[in-house]
Amino acid sequence: MKRGSTVLPTSSSGLATKSLAVLRKDILSEFRTRYAINAILLFGVTTLTVVSFSVGQLGLPADVYAALFWIIIFFSAMSGLAQVFVKEEESRTAIVLRLTSDPTAIYLGKLVFNFLLLALLELVITPLFFVLTDARMANVGLFLIVLLVGSLGLAGASTLIAAIISKASIKGALFAVLSFPILLPLLIGAIAGTRKALGVTESPFSAAAPELQLLISYAVVMITASLLLFEFVWEE
Amino acid sequence: MWWKAILFLLMAWVIAAAFILPAPQQGIGEASRIFYFHVPQAWVAAVAFVVSMIASIRYLRKGDLLDDDRARAAAELGFLFCVLATITGSIFAKVTWQSFWNWDPRETSIFILLLIYGAYFALRSAVDGAEKKARLAAVYSIFAFVTVPFLMFIMPRVLPSLHPSDSVVGSSGEFAMSASTAAVFFPSLIAFTVLFFWIYSIGVRIYRSQRKRMEEQES
Numbered sequence: 001m002k003r004g005s006t007v008l009p010t011s012s013s014g015l016a017t018k019s020l021a022v023l024r025k026d027i028l029s030e031f032r033t034r035y036a037i038n039a040i041l042l043f044g045v046t047t048l049t050v051v052s053f054s055v056g057q058l059g060l061p062a063d064v065y066a067a068l069f070w071i072i073i074f075f076s077a078m079s080g081l082a083q084v085f086v087k088e089e090e091s092r093t094a095i096v097l098r099l100t101s102d103p104t105a106i107y108l109g110k111l112v113f114n115f116l117l118l119a120l121l122e123l124v125i126t127p128l129f130f131v132l133t134d135a136r137m138a139n140v141g142l143f144l145i146v147l148l149v150g151s152l153g154l155a156g157a158s159t160l161i162a163a164i165i166s167k168a169s170i171k172g173a174l175f176a177v178l179s180f181p182i183l184l185p186l187l188i189g190a191i192a193g194t195r196k197a198l199g200v201t202e203s204p205f206s207a208a209a210p211e212l213q214l215l216i217s218y219a220v221v222m223i224t225a226s227l228l229l230f231e232f233v234w235e236e
Numbered sequence: 237m238w239w240k241a242i243l244f245l246l247m248a249w250v251i252a253a254a255f256i257l258p259a260p261q262q263g264i265g266e267a268s269r270i271f272y273f274h275v276p277q278a279w280v281a282a283v284a285f286v287v288s289m290i291a292s293i294r295y296l297r298k299g300d301l302l303d304d305d306r307a308r309a310a311a312e313l314g315f316l317f318c319v320l321a322t323i324t325g326s327i328f329a330k331v332t333w334q335s336f337w338n339w340d341p342r343e344t345s346i347f348i349l350l351l352i353y354g355a356y357f358a359l360r361s362a363v364d365g366a367e368k369k370a371r372l373a374a375v376y377s378i379f380a381f382v383t384v385p386f387l388m389f390i391m392p393r394v395l396p397s398l399h400p401s402d403s404v405v406g407s408s409g410e411f412a413m414s415a416s417t418a419a420v421f422f423p424s425l426i427a428f429t430v431l432f433f434w435i436y437s438i439g440v441r442i443y444r445s446q447r448k449r450m451e452e453q454e455s
Contacts, residue, residue, distance in 0.1 A: 160379060164372050168362040177358050178376065181351035185386035188344075218386060225382045229375045232296050 015108070018101050022109025026084065027116075035087070036117060040080030044125045047072045052132035062199035065135035070191045072129070074154075074183070075176075076121055081158045082175040084110045085166035094166075098234065107159065107230040111223070114162075115155040122147055139204040143197035146208070146215065150190035153219035157182050160226040163233045182222075189214035239430070246427040253420045260417040267331040270324050272420050276428035277321040281349065283432060284314025289381040292374035302444060304370035307377060308360070309439030313432060315353040322346050345387040352380045366447070 030036055051068050088094040097106060126147070130137065137143060158179050165174045193211035200207045254272040259265060291306035325346065326336045337343060359376055363369040413421065 157379075160375075164359070164376055165362075167368060167372055168359065169364060170362045174358060174362055178355045181348050181355055182380060182383055184344075184348050184351075185383055214386065221382055221386075225379055229379055232371055232375050 015105055018105035019108040019112070022097075022101055022106050023112050026109065026113040029087075030113075036080040036083040037120070039083070040076050040117060040121050041124060043079040044072060044076035044121050045128070047075060048125060048128055048132065056133040059134045062135070062138075063195050065133060066194035066198055067191050068133075069129055069135070069194060070150075070187055072125060073118075073122065073151075074187060076125070077118060077154055077158065078176040078179060080117060080121075081114050081155070082162040082165060082171065084114055084159065085162045086171055089166045098236075103231045103234045104227060106234065107163075107227060110162075111155055111159045111226075114159050115151060118151045118155055122151065135198060137197070138199055138201050139197050142204045142208055143194065145212065146190060146193035146197055149212065149215040149219055150186060150193070153186045153215060153222055154183060156219055156223040156226060157186070160222075160230060160233065163230060167233070186215065186218050189218065240434075243427060243430050243434070246423045247431075250420060250424040250427055254424070257416045257420060260414070260421070264332055267328060270328050272424050274321060274324040274328060275421070276424045277317050277324060278346065279425060280428050280432045281314050281318040281321050281346075283429065284310045284317060284436075285349065285381065285384075287436070288314060289377055292377040295370055295374045296378075299367075301366060301370060301447060302440075304366075304374070305440050305443035305447065306436075307370075307374060309436050309443060311353060311356055311377070312439065313436055315350070315357070317432070318346065318350050318353060322350060348383075348387055356380070366450075 051072065055064070055068070085094075088097060101109075129135065158175075161175065161178050161182065165171050165178060168174055189211045193208050193215065196204050196208040196211065205212075250272060254269055259268050260271050288307045288310035291303045291310060294300070295303035295307065325343065329338065329340075329343070330336045356373060356376060360369055360373050363372050
């Protein structure tokens with residue numbers, strides 16, 4: 001198995017260097033196959049098209065558009081974020097990765113990779129969403145903060161679940177099944193926050209304070225729990 | 237077995253008294269009698285979730301498959317009681333709010349608990365090998381437990397609720413339950429908890445002997 005020109009650093013170097021090395025390896029191998037990028041972007045655009053065709057021009061309230069937006073993001077994420085660990089198991093490179101880096105660095109590298117993948121998806125979907133539907137932005141700053149913190153929590157929780165399902169025999173359906181109950185608090189908070197960014201015009205930040213607290217604490221708690229638990233999933 | 241006799245008497249008292257004594261909440265009326273069964277069921281579902289999580293942590297620390305049997309038995313019972321609490325709560329919602337389901341925060345959180353249990357069993361059935369299955373299921377169980385504070389304490393701040401809370405604890409936080417209500421509610425809570433641990437211990441014994449037999453067949 002060819003592993004590319006990337007040389008992983010020795011164990012004496014710091015955590016950040018090792019995580020970055022894992023991230024760089026994943027980005028390089030992703031650009032060779034483009035499997036996850038294609039899956040996630042095409043799924044996102046397809047779902048957006050369906051939404052735009054069916055309800056885009058109806059002039060619905062901001063509540064509905066906020067929910068539709070996060071449904072698109074959630075299901076697109078479910079189609080691509082598991083790949084980061086599934087590909088290691090399928091190409092049997094997990095063993096080599098286990099030898100060359102420590103679990104924390106691997107988790108962090110994969111987390112950042114998934115976060116970047118989500119950011120790319122949102123970079124494509126968000127402008128298209130506002131072009132193709134009647135949704136109107138009331139506060140850009142709040143919208144971007146909710147999107148950023150929501151994506152961080154989404155990537156944090158789904159990366160550990162990706163690691164769990166990569167060891168199971170049925171992978172595709174299981175990822176969404178296992179992720180949905182864990183991600184539901186995040187989705188509720190993100191939809192409520194986006195609703196305020198689309199609808200509330202007067203002091204939206206103080207109006208959205210409970211949602212932002214929920215999203216930030218969710219991201220912090222889930223990433224911390226993942227860092228503690230990842231070792232048990234990763235080691236054979 | 238003296239405690240089984242006491243459990244029988246407690247259960248008999250709860251079932252009879254729940255229908256004979258005055259209804260716990262006069263504002264809601266006769267339908268509020270379901271409180272004596274619904275709340276203990278929801279309580280047992282939560283206890284089972286905690287038992288399963290503690291067994292999962294013990295498994296990850298010690299690697300003893302008996303702890304995995306414990307986690308599995310507790311999760312299966314928790315799922316059963318979770319379904320019971322959902323059904324009784326839904327009937328109550330139909331009577332008082334005219335709809336079986338309206339995504340009240342309590343309904344949302346019990347629904348998520350059901351989904352978590354369902355996902356836990358789906359994961360167990362999808363992994364081969366007893367130790368790998370035990371380890372991944374334990375990690376998922378702990379990871380799912382971490383989301384509980386969000387569902388219990390933070391989500392009610394984001395979403396409005398219709399769920400009655402004043403029958404046990406008043407709006408200002410003080411204990412508000414009449415003597416006759418307490419005389420049924422607490423025996424019911426104790427009886428359901430004892431019942432849970434009884435069935436749980438039987439479940440653990442069944443899974444342990446099944447596992448022993450599998451190991452003997454392999455060797």
